[in-house]
Amino acid sequence: MxxxxxxxxxxxxxxxxxxxxxxxxxxxxxxxxxxxxxxxxxxxxxxxxxxxxxxxxxxxxxxxxxxxxxxxxxxxxxxxxxxxxxxxxxxxxxxxxxxxxxxxxxxxxxxxxxxxxxxxxxxxxxxxxxxxxxxxxxxxxxxxxxxxxxxxxxxxxxxxxxxxxxxxxxxxxxxxxxxxxxxxxxxxxxxxxxxxxxxxxxxxxxxxxxxxxxxxxxxxxxxxxxxxxxxxxxxxxxxxxxxxxxxxxxxxxxxxxxxxxxxxxxxxxxxxxxxxxxxxxxxxxxxxxxxxxxxxxxxxxxxxxxxxxxxxxxxxxxxxxxxxxxxERLTLVDALTGLANRRQFDASLRREWLRAHRTGEGLALLMIDVDHFKLLNDSFGHPVGDRRLHDVAQALAACATRASDIVARYGGEEFAVILPAVTPSQAMLLAETMRGTVERLDLRSPAPLGHVTVSIGIGHIDHVADGDVAALIAAADAALYEAKQCGRNRTMAHPAATE
Known part of the structure; x- marks a missing residue:
């Protein structure tokens, strides 16, 4: 059979x-x-x-x-x-x-x-x-x-x-x-x-x-x-x-x-x-x-x-x-933090750069990095890391009180803030306010200080001529690198190179 x-x-x-x-x-x-x-x-x-x-x-x-x-x-x-x-x-x-x-x-x-x-x-x-x-x-x-x-x-x-x-x-x-x-x-x-x-x-x-x-x-x-x-x-x-x-x-x-x-x-x-x-x-x-x-x-x-x-x-x-x-909002907003995402940041920075060129006003950019974030993720896990990023993002957004200020998640544990029509001293004052606000949150972290802190680099240009916006980003990145090299949990500033 x-x-x-x-x-x-x-x-x-x-x-x-x-x-x-x-x-x-x-x-x-x-x-x-x-x-x-x-x-x-x-x-x-x-x-x-x-x-x-x-x-x-x-x-x-x-x-x-x-x-x-x-x-x-x-x-x-x-x-x-x-x-x-x-x-x-x-x-x-x-x-x-x-x-x-x-x-x-x-x-x-x-x-x-x-x-x-x-x-x-x-x-x-x-x-x-x-x-x-x-x-x-x-x-x-x-x-x-x-x-x-x-x-x-x-x-x-x-x-x-x-x-x-x-x-x-x-x-x-x-x-x-x-x-x-x-x-x-x-x-x-x-x-x-x-x-x-x-x-x-x-x-x-x-x-x-x-x-x-x-x-x-x-x-x-x-x-x-x-x-x-x-x-x-x-x-x-x-x-x-x-x-x-x-x-x-x-x-x-x-x-x-x-x-x-x-x-x-x-x-x-x-x-x-x-x-x-x-x-x-x-x-x-x-x-x-x-x-x-x-x-x-x-x-x-x-x-x-x-x-x-x-x-x-x-x-x-x-x-x-x-x-x-x-x-459309989902394409412009970071899902984790609720801030503007990288796409919206790039478009906003170009727009503010052109506006500053027309008006002759100054423009500042803050680059913000969460200190020892990899150590935090490795020790506490990614869910805790995500919660820390969300809390930091909300604190940064609360400090930017002007309607023209744009707070964005730049990528990973890094944030960026566009500040139109500000002087270097005004940009430094806001950056220090943000740094201090995050520190006062007292978010538990395996970092040396035991809580989450941020380092901030400030790029500023007094007058936008015919240069490229990349110069402003480079200045903010250089200032952030210097802040981290100098021990973190601090704010440094660099003027943007102009042609």
Whole structure:
């Protein structure tokens, strides 16, 4: 008997499970349809009751399968939205069942049932239109637009459905509104399917697209060809088919592989940016359809679409600008100390050098080094060293009280301070203040003095001519070197060489 590896065995089990899931997804709907048809044939005058029970059970089964899929794996947000949609549709059909059993009335669809049938599309449209990871306020605006869309559908659909003398024109408009909603769901499900790079999302939107296409065809078949036929007839079997297909897709696809064809990046970005247009576009289209029959609601729908999308864009732009500012700040600020980083220091020093050249004022640069910092790191560890750097940085920044003074982390344990429009004596006074402030912090250190100290070198130029800023840096570096050579914890100054 040939040896079968563990990997081959796992693949065989996975293949068997996939085949079993597919058979289950096909057989259960088939049994459901056969049972529905057989009971319709055998029920006689109670066939309407059989149909309503089966048409309530079909979306409930589909919703249960969607919840199972959401719990098992895949795109949880999408499958839960579909489950909610199925529950709403089943609720609408259950309302019909209640009316037939308790009220014994077929005078029209009740307001509650019609509302549930209309709201069925809201969670589906939301999951299609709202990109993932949006802020809760953006989701709230989108939810408001979706509910507004559902409200327009409900108000006018219910008005037409309960009119005893509804004209053919109004009935046609009603059917068109349902077709528009179903067609939008199909189109955007296909777009999201082709734009999804994530395998779980791609499988979800593929399943939703198949379901939506079948639902669109079934709804058009019933609404346009059999709208005057009461429940209990053979066309009822077709009504349950989309829900059975969705339940089968949810079961058959559970645990499927993660392979997916990646859409182009530009197409993904276009869909992500354009997706939020879906809700206001639908509101505008539905409002346009209703202009002649209900101008007040049409105007309200247009206003909701424009204002809702406008507020959404304003909030998204604000968040985008805040994110941009934060990102820009991160590129200019040292993460450990909160001071300006080397990039910001270089740009600021060049800017102040040019300003000093124009104004004729002096410019000073302090180069500050933490004494015996390598010994501190080796003895206490890098986390303690980082805390010492942060504390020193805050002390230095607190001493630079002028808005024009710029304190930066130059690199490692070294800091730099740019002092525009100062004299050598003013620069020396501030440097000594900084040195003394750090020493008074009394931060424990293995250095000879037992606490953290700094050495400071001052470079100063009285008048900037045509020289290079490197001369100022060189003077400050030379002064710092001298301060360290002379025993550390002191301040030295050197004038910058000028041409």
């Amino acid at each position: 040939p040896f079968q590896s563990q990997e081959d065995s796992s693949q065989s089990i996975a293949s068997w499970q996939s085949t079993a899931a597919c058979l289950q997804a096909v057989l259960l709907p088939l049994v459901f349809v056969i049972l529905h048809g057989a009971l319709l044939l055998a029920s006689g005058r109670h066939a309407w009751l059989v149909s309503l029970i089966f048409l309530t059970a079909a979306p409930l089964m589909a919703g249960t399968a969607c919840l199972y899929r959401a719990r098992r794996d895949g795109y949880v947000r999408g499958w839960i939205a579909l489950a909610v949609a199925m529950l709403l549709w089943a609720g609408g059909m259950a309302g019909n069942l209640y009316a037939g059993l308790v009220l014994d009335s077929w005078s029209g669809v009740g307001a509650l049932s019609m509302l549930l049938f209309i709201l069925y599309g809201v969670p589906i449209i939301l999951v299609l239109a709202v990109p993932e990871h949006e802020h809760w306020l953006v989701r709230l605006i989108d939810a408001g637009l979706a509910l507004g869309l559902g409200y327009l559908f409900f108000r006018h659909t219910f008005a037409f459905a309960t009119m005893a003398d509804a004209s053919p024109e109004n009935v046609g408009r009603l059917r068109s509104m349902f077709d528009i909603e179903n067609l939008f769901i199909v189109l955007f499900a296909l777009i999201r399917f082709h734009a999804s790079a994530d395998p779980a999302q791609r499988r979800f939107f593929g399943s939703l697209a198949i379901y939506a296409i079948l639902y669109l065809a079934t709804a058009a078949f019933i609404n346009h060809l059999h709208s005057d036929v009461y429940y209990g007839q053979w066309p009822d079997i077709a009504i349950g088919l989309p829900f059975l297909m969705l339940g089968g897709l949810a079961l058959a696809d559970a645990g499927a592989g993660d392979a997916a064809s990646r859409a182009s990046l530009s197409f993904e970005q276009a869909v992500r940016v354009g997706g939020p247009l879906m809700l206001p576009a639908m509101l505008l289209i539905v409002s346009a359809v209703l202009v002649r029959s209900s101008p007040v609601h049409a105007i309200a729908g247009c206003a909701a679409a424009i204002l809702g999308y406008g507020f959404r864009n304003i909030f998204v732009q604000i968040r985008s600008l805040n994110a941009h500012d934060q990102l």
